[in-house]
Amino acid sequence: MxxxxxxxxxxxxxxxxxxxxxxxxxxxxxxxxxxxxxxxxxxxxxxxxxxxxxxxxxxxxxxxxxxxxxxxxxxxxxxxxxxxxxxxxxxxxxxxxxxxxxxxxxxxxxxxxxxxxxxxxxxxxxxxxxxxxxxxxxxxxxxxxxxxxxxxxxxxxxxxxxxxxxxxxxxxxxxxxxxSDIELKATRYLGVKKSGAEDSGIENADVIVSAGRGIGGVENIGLITGLAGLFDRSAVGCSRIVCDRGWMEYGRQIGITGKTVSPKLYIACGISGAVQHLAGMSGSGFIVAVNRDPEAPIFKHSDVCVVEDLNGFLPEFIEEIRKRRAG
Ligand SMILES: Cc1cc2nc3c(=O)[nH]c(=O)nc-3n(C[C@H](O)[C@H](O)[C@H](O)COP(=O)(O)OP(=O)(O)OC[C@H]3O[C@@H](n4cnc5c(N)ncnc54)[C@H](O)[C@@H]3O)c2cc1C
Structure with a gap:
């Protein structure tokens, strides 16, 4: 009925x-x-x-x-x-x-x-x-x-x-x-083959620093790994565009067609905040975004909004933290 x-x-x-x-x-x-x-x-x-x-x-x-x-x-x-x-x-x-x-x-x-x-x-x-x-x-x-x-x-x-x-x-x-007494007419299930992608560790990281198209090119990945290196239990993630361009492997993509993560701290660098990306990281404990566009949608979902060009901001920030820790 x-x-x-x-x-x-x-x-x-x-x-x-x-x-x-x-x-x-x-x-x-x-x-x-x-x-x-x-x-x-x-x-x-x-x-x-x-x-x-x-x-x-x-x-x-x-x-x-x-x-x-x-x-x-x-x-x-x-x-x-x-x-x-x-x-x-x-x-x-x-x-x-x-x-x-x-x-x-x-x-x-x-x-x-x-x-x-x-x-x-x-x-x-x-x-x-x-x-x-x-x-x-x-x-x-x-x-x-x-x-x-x-x-x-x-x-x-x-x-x-x-x-x-x-x-x-x-x-x-x-x-x-x-x-249910359905029959499959057009489909035959052959199994699931896991991708050979290496485990990037992002699902278990406490801190994730993520790169978006705003990093400008593969030559700037060092800024992202440098920032991640300041934290214990950290990992590097990225938006889909970064993978599509071959700047990082797909195992690091965060979002609806990538990984879903919920670290204590998520730092989004040069990421606009498309819904497909937000879907993978909005469960993070504390979100910091660095973006030169004050209207970037990611800022609506961030606890700290840094409106800066990341090429200037990140090297200075990393340097400052290293100096403080050294002295
Ligand atoms: C079916 C489908 C599934 C998808 N799945 C995913 C997914 O799983 N994950 C995902 O991430 N995306 C996914 N996407 C893509 C998604 O829609 C966006 O295109 C993508 O997330 C945008 O990536 P981005 O933020 O790096 O790039 P953009 O949207 O191009 O944003 C770049 C940002 O960088 C800023 N910027 C530029 N230069 C600088 C600078 N020098 N300093 C500071 N900021 C700067 C800009 O202001 C801009 O906000 C999917 C799309 C579709 C249709």
Whole structure:
């Protein structure tokens, strides 16, 4: 029987564990549900995900549905679209929230087409009032766009960091299992090959100094490593453009298609603050940004804003710290 007024969160998992982004989306859904009177259900497409389902129901208090099939053991876009379409059409109508990751971005639009749903991607906030309105940043965070779904169903991809994964549940939600009899027609899962990229250590660093396009060229990487070298347990990261230009390896990229980090201190040098970069570092404890443009969006997310040309500022700053430590 179909139940309306539901917010369905589609979980993302790896090696049997639900990831942090799913917890953030669940917290976001619960907030949306509290302001609109809708119930939140976490759907876990997979095979043998009972333990993960129990854990998320206990942590969040949301009800959980294990959508099970041997064809869902490993993620495929075809499998997720088919199984979710079949399940949602039969049981749920309302809003479907999907983590805005490479996977989510891959299957969410196709799922929306199958459901005849609105599709709103890259959502980072919501406003209550006359119906549910979702917000998304545009032009590097300089504009906010607002969207109201115009269909009974809406598939929404939610940016990392849209909500903190914190819950005040009054007890665990229910966990139910539904088996799906989908067949994969066009896709064959061959396995996952890890990239040979060296471990840059950025996920465990206390301090990350990150380079953006503003460093100007590979010859200035020394300024970034020099600054990082002033701190214990530090590492060097970067924006995607820096990797695309071959100035640093992709293992150091921070952001939605790179690593997600939460060091105690994050120093962004010559980084504008695009949403895709912010998604990977906005959980940092204290953020310092060095940028010559006082209007740079990164400053809205920084605890200390240094409006300077980094070519002048960084060498002087590094020199000053070294002098103070020496004497
Ligand atoms: C699907 C998709 C996924 C993406 N994933 C990621 C991701 O995971 N991570 C990521 O980082 N990006 C990602 N991007 C790219 C992202 O949109 C931005 O293009 C990128 O983050 C910008 O990098 P940047 O800030 O280094 O460069 P820019 O946006 O070019 O900013 C450079 C900044 O440096 C400043 N500057 C210039 N010269 C100086 C100087 N001498 N001194 C001080 N400041 C200076 C400028 O004022 C400017 O603010 C993605 C984009 C897409 C479409």
């Amino acid at each position: 179909k139940t309306g007024g539901i917010i369905a969160v589609v979980a993302e998992h790896e090696d049997g564990k639900i990831n942090r982004h799913t917890l953030e989306v669940t917290a976001f859904a619960l907030m949306a549900g509290a302001s609109s009177g809708m119930r939140t259900v976490v759907i876990i497409p997979g095979n043998g995900m009972t333990e993960a389902g129990r854990l998320i129901s206990e942590e969040s208090g949301a009800d959980v549905v294990l959508l099970e099939s041997p064809h869902l053991e490993n993620y495929t876009s075809e499998g997720y679209k088919a199984a979710l379409h079949e399940f949602l059409m039969e049981y749920v109508s309302g809003i479907v929230m999907v983590p805005h990751t490479q996977r989510g971005s891959e299957y969410a639009p196709g799922l929306a087409v199958r459901l005849g749903a609105a599709c709103i991607t890259g959502v980072n906030g919501m406003k209550s009032g006359n119906g549910m309105v979702f917000t998304r940043q545009a032009f590097n965070g300089k504009l906010e766009m607002q969207f109201r779904p115009a269909a009974d169903f809406a598939v929404i991809t939610v940016m990392p960091g849209a909500a903190k994964p914190e819950f005040c549940s009054s007890g665990p939600g229910s966990v139910a299992a539904v088996s």
